[in-house]
Amino acid sequence: MFELGQLLRKARLEKGISLEDLQEVTKIRKRYLEAIEEGNFKVLPGTFYIRAFIKSYAEAVGLDPNEVLRLYRNVIPAAEPEQKAEPVRRKRSDSKNSEKWSKRLTGIMLWSFVLLIVGILYYFISASAKSDDDKNVTQSQSNEHLTDRKMSEVSAAPTPSASPDVQKQEPEPSKAPVETDKPDVKLTKSEGGRDYYLVSKASKIIVEVTVLRDKCWVGIDKTGEEAQKKTVFSESLASGQTQKWELDPTIALTLGAASAVELKINGTVIPIGEKESVKRYQFDLS
Incomplete structure (x- = not known):
């Protein structure tokens, strides 16, 4: 590992590139560049970044990155298999599925609420119409009952007959008002x-x-x-x-x-x- 670091450091110095300049070009922190030159790969964030950082370093100092990685493949730690990729995907798919189900449930709840409101309104309107019909029927029956009762009373009432002893009284002629002389x-x-x-x-x-x-x-x-x-x-x-x-x-x-x-x-x-x-x-x- 130390030999790889020395090779990269030598190439950098030959190009007259400082660590600050290399940091600006590769966008890799200076302490990571120093750790690569010293062969202290434990400082780097992970095995995947080790190969990527070495490749960027080699390209920046004019070396063939693939050749460097090939020569020192035994020295560079192999990248760990991405075991966590599948659970992440599963989590993402699960989150997407949960979002879909939450949207569906929200839509179902909204439609259920609307249908509930419509049902309540229909119930009250039907009840009101039925009540009005009952009132009209009751009023009609009461009117018919009163009409029948009046008709029965009229038919049961005795018809007055003219008495022969009663003489017609003729109205007396009205007296003309006495006119008084007004001044x-x-x-x-x-x-x-x-x-x-x-x-x-x-x-x-x-x-x-x-x-x-x-x-x-x-x-x-x-x-x-x-x-x-x-x-x-x-x-x-x-x-x-x-x-x-x-x-x-x-x-x-x-x-x-x-x-x-x-x-x-x-x-x-x-x-x-x-x-x-x-x-x-x-x-x-x-």
């Missing part, structure tokens, strides 16, 4: 900024003024052929206040803010308008 308030003309109304079917002119908002000045003068103009009322009424007078035969009414009040003559509402302006009226009793 009639009619606009006759609008002239000189004043509206003239004629009040008929009444003995008095009943004036009713209600202030709806703010306040309004109200002026009432009594006039006529037998008397001169006489002021009956001339004041401002507040919001929500109502005042009522009974006068005859002719009155003159003035509203300071006409749109703020509601005016009634003998129960009839007199149209005023929406303008907040002075409004003048004259009411004559016919």
Whole structure:
């Protein structure tokens, strides 16, 4: 072994190659190269690597690697038979088989889960449909029973017969409502900024003024052929206040803010308008 190492070392030195350079070329660690030169093959990782390292070393220093291996075949330890290759292959094949089986089992489990869900849904849908059918049948039977019962009650009920002693009662003629004369308030003309109304079917002119908002000045003068103009009322009424007078035969009414009040003559509402302006009226009793 030492002679082989010396041969390789001599060839390296003749080429002027350092161990560092040889390490860079062969990609073999420096301590392994030193062990080959010293013949200390025990340092190397295994018999297989010994032959490979010697071959790479010889090629790097310009020697024929096959010739070197042939000359020193008795010195170089023979490579151990690869006894572990078959178990490794078996393990790999076993692992592949186990992966296949695991994939198959996973697929089977997924399909089983899907089929289980479908079966559960089908069961509940079938049960619901059956329940609805049972309800419809029960309801139909109950309706038929009620119909039969009503028909039997109608057929069993006695038919009323007309009694000869009972005389027909003719309805009494309805009495026509007595019409009462309602006061009639009619606009006759609008002239000189004043509206003239004629009040008929009444003995008095009943004036009713209600202030709806703010306040309004109200002026009432009594006039006529037998008397001169006489002021009956001339004041401002507040919001929500109502005042009522009974006068005859002719009155003159003035509203300071006409749109703020509601005016009634003998129960009839007199149209005023929406303008907040002075409004003048004259009411004559016919």
